[in-house]
Amino acid sequence: MSLIVFYSSVGGSLEMKNHQRKIFSILDSKKIPYKAVDIAQSTEDKEEMRRKTGNPKALPPQICNGDTYCGDYGAFENAVEMEEIETFLKL
Known part of the structure; x- marks a missing residue:
């Protein structure tokens, strides 16, 4: 899988x-x-992002690992603070 940042x-x-920029x-x-x-x-990319997030109104930035949704900026920032970025990104 590859990491995607929408x-x-x-x-x-x-x-x-x-x-x-921070991500x-x-x-x-x-x-x-x-x-x-x-x-x-x-x-199509916007529709793909919203499909992967499961939210028809999702706004960027959003992060996925392949077809697996990782989270939005708030979740990313929390993972960085908790030093769990690899777990968050499903690496």
């Missing part, structure tokens, strides 16, 4: 952009490979 390159709040920064610093999927570029 994000948006357009719109959204400054808070959303900061959350996305990418932490994954990069830990050398955890991931695929960044920009839902602003494709309606």
